[in-house]
Amino acid sequence: MKNYILFFLAIFTLTTFCSCDDGRIYEKEVDIQRGGRAMKLTGRFSGISNWTDDYSVVVAGFNDKSEYAVITKSLPVNVADGTDIVMTLGGISDDVKSLKLCVISRLRECIVEFKTMEDEELTAVTDTILMDVGTLDVGMFSSIQSQVFDNRCVACHGQTGSASGNLFLTEDKSYHALVNQPAHKNSDILLVKPGSAEKSFLHLVLNRAGDTSMNHTDMLSEDEQPLLKLIDNWINEGIFLNNE
Ligand code: HEC
Structure with missing residues (x-):
């Protein structure tokens, strides 16, 4: 019986160490993904909150392999029309080839495109990409x-x-x-x-x-x-x- 207890104790200690190790490696990977570039959106918006639940007004990054956004951040809803918004989207990895201010469906597919930045506009910038859209009605x-x-x-x-x-x-x-x-x-x-x-x-x-x-x-x-x-x-x- 004592042997059994020792045996389980040994396994327990082993797995605890292993998962600790896992944890650290995982954290490092997450840190790498969190790096990358950032984008700062500025503009004066109206109509953000008159979309139905199937859609969101977002800034989004797309790679060249799929039509679904790989990274998105919603603009704040419930803001009064004509509000100035300054918003940052961080962690834009190198595989992001275009950044859009757009309306996405629940599948994260771009349905309506208001502004797109791609190619040199993105590659020339190493840290913060600026997207200024002026005054924009993004209503449904x-x-x-x-x-x-x-x-x-x-x-x-x-x-x-x-x-x-x-x-x-x-x-x-x-x-x-x-x-x-x-x-x-x-x-x-x-x-x-x-x-x-x-x-x-x-x-x-x-x-x-x-x-x-x-x-x-x-x-x-x-x-x-x-x-x-x-x-x-x-x-x-x-x-x-x-x-x-
Ligand atoms: C190449 C010209 C042309 C284009 C482009 C066009 N239409 Fe039309 N549309 C017509 C014509 C001509 C009629 C009248 C047809 C008839 O009475 O038989 C019409 C009629 C209509 C009617 C019926 C109006 C009524 O009160 O009876 C609607 C609705 C309509 N179009 C919507 C659209 C929409 C929406 C688009 C764009 C997605 C569009 N049309 C693009 C030529 C066009």
């Missing part, structure tokens, strides 16, 4: 405006002063032209019905060719499909977060 609807309407729609819907289908999607007009307004093509359906993306004509036009015969379903490329989801999420929930 503002992002749909800049990423979707301005890029893919206004050429026909309003930029020239006249709008196809009588629908103005230019900034300042788009929100009021869409929300709770009957479609010109079918006055039984609202263009945007708050809370019901699938009953909104905007959703049908962009996603369901058969229902509207509008030839709009390929307006966004394969890569831009998350933007369709963004529009749906905005109609379903984001619209209630006061982001006009």
